[in-house]
Amino acid sequence: MRHFNAPELLRTYFRRSFMLTLCIAALLAVSLPLLRHAQAIAEYKHDSLEIANKFLARELNFDVSEMLTRKNEPLIQRINVFMEYSNLVEFRIWNRSATLVYSFTTPQLIGQTFQDDHELMETMGTGQPSTEIGAADKLENQVLRGHGTLLEMYVPVFSSGRIVGAVELYRKVPPLNIASTQNLVYALAALLLPLLLHVFFYGQFKLASLKLVHSGVQLQQAYTSLAKTSLDSIRSMVKALETRDSVTQEHSEQVVALAVLLGRQLRLSPEDMARLVIGAYLHDVGKIGVPDSILLKHGPLTTEERRIMETHVTKGREIVQEVEFLCLGVDVVQYHHERWDGTGYAQGLAGEAIPVTARIFALVDVFDALMSKRPYKEAFSFKESRDIIRQGSGSHFDPKVAEAFLALGERELIELRSEVQRQGIHNLVREATSAIFDTPIGSSILGSCRLKDL
Ligand SMILES: [Fe+2]
DSSP: OOOOOOHHHHHEEEEEHHHHHHHHHHHHHHHHHHHHHHHHHHHHHHHHHHHHHHHHHHHHOOOGGGTTSSSOHHHHHHHHHHHHHHEEEEEEEETTTBBBEESSSOGGGTTBBTTHHHHHHHHHHHOOOOOEEEEOSSSSGGGGGGGGGGEEEEEEETTTTTEEEEEEEEEOOOOOOOOOOOHHHHHHHHHHHHHHHHHHHHHHHHHHHHHHHHHHHHHHHHHHHHHHHHHHHHHHHHHHHHHGGGGGGTHHHHHHHHHHHHHTTOOHHHHHHHHHHHHHHHHTGGGSSHHHHHHHOOOOOOOHHHHHHHHHHHHHHHHHSSTGGGGGGGHHHTTTTTTTSSSOOOSOGGGGEEEEEEHHHHHHHEEEEHHHHHHHBOOOOHHHHHHHHHHHBBTTOHHHHHHHHHHHHHHHHHHHHHOOOOOOSSHHHHHTTTHHOOTTOOOOOTTOOOOOOO
């Protein structure tokens, strides 16, 4: 019996989710320290600009061009103190014409104009400061190269609301070590957090899957019980019908048992075997619509009576085709009087156009009738019955079905008949219909009642 396989479900979930967790953890472990590093740089730039802006607002609130014509020693001293205090390595002041008016490290350039300095012109043009971290690689910055990586800032200078110049500052960048202890802690946390979440969700999934399996088992049990009840109902219904026709009592159990035997000989699929068994039980259910005067008549039937008797296949189809479970037998019910050569009824189908279950049952039905005593005939012997079946191969019966039947031994068939009379066919049917009883929920077998277009 197929059930939800909890261990397999858990293994699949664990394997897939663990790989995903590892990927997420690795991604976080790499990206979190990088983000932290980027944030530290951004904070450093922001703090540096704030310090510079405060100093400039307080000290450089005049037209800085004046510094070309007169020394301002107190201001220069305050700049020196500011530089030392703020870890600056260079302090340059530019006037609005991009002429250098003060430089701490390169005073020899004072008075020169640098209008091709892109950052300087942009800062004075937009009034917005700009920052950049890198090596001081401009020609005029040769003296700064020994300081390594620096924060370069251009800050506009305002006087009476006008831009009167800009200040160019270079500040030492403290080591921002990506492999710092703090970053390693972040990386470790980034690794552990997804793994802990994985453990938590795995536990939850395990609980949920166990509940699901339990529900699945209960549902399967309910389904099996329902199928068993349906089969028992069919048996009861057929028994009730047989009490009406005393000559065919026990016919249904005999043909069911024989059908199972022949179905096995022909290696029918489990689904077709189930259809054959249900159909064998129900094959003559349509006779409920045939009047007693015809059904129980001892003498030969008239043409009209025969026509009415033959309607039992279509009446049977109408009874079973709309009912779940019963409809599995619809092919046998509808086509069990068709003949291989196309001379049967009710559709006149021929050859493999007749469903295989109906071809098998047609032979079984005839064989059982031959072997049984009727008011109008004695029972034929096994040999006589077998000869009649052989003669009908290729005309009445499917040759392959007939061949499989003829391969069965007399002892086997006789024993089967006596066993059915002695013990019934409960176990045989239970085994043969395992495709229905053991079909997992959601299987299509019950929804697959098929009937050829009429
Ligand atoms: Fe029939």
